[in-house]
Amino acid sequence: MEIKVLGPGCAKCKATVDLIDTVARETGADVQLTKIESMREIVGFGVMSTPGVVIGGKVVHVGSVPSRDQVKTWLK
Numbered sequence: 001m002e003i004k005v006l007g008p009g010c011a012k013c014k015a016t017v018d019l020i021d022t023v024a025r026e027t028g029a030d031v032q033l034t035k036i037e038s039m040r041e042i043v044g045f046g047v048m049s050t051p052g053v054v055i056g057g058k059v060v061h062v063g064s065v066p067s068r069d070q071v072k073t074w075l076k
Contacts, residue, residue: 001075004034006042006052013051015065020053023068029075
């Protein structure tokens with residue numbers, strides 16, 4: 001599963017990457033996690049508030065660090 005985290009490198013963006021990575025390891029999910037920091041690419045997804053999370057080309061979360069439960073749902 002390919003997951004992209006969109007954000008310029010702020011604390012919330014880093015926390016989102018860390019959370020998704022941690023939950024993926026805990027659940028044994030096969031995840032390819034990519035961090036996108038280019039504002040051009042971020043805006044290309046229609047995201048105006050970071051962090052954003054993209055799974056399978058679809059934006060699934062914007063503007064805050066997702067909850068652990070949200071991440072678990074995405075990884076199922």
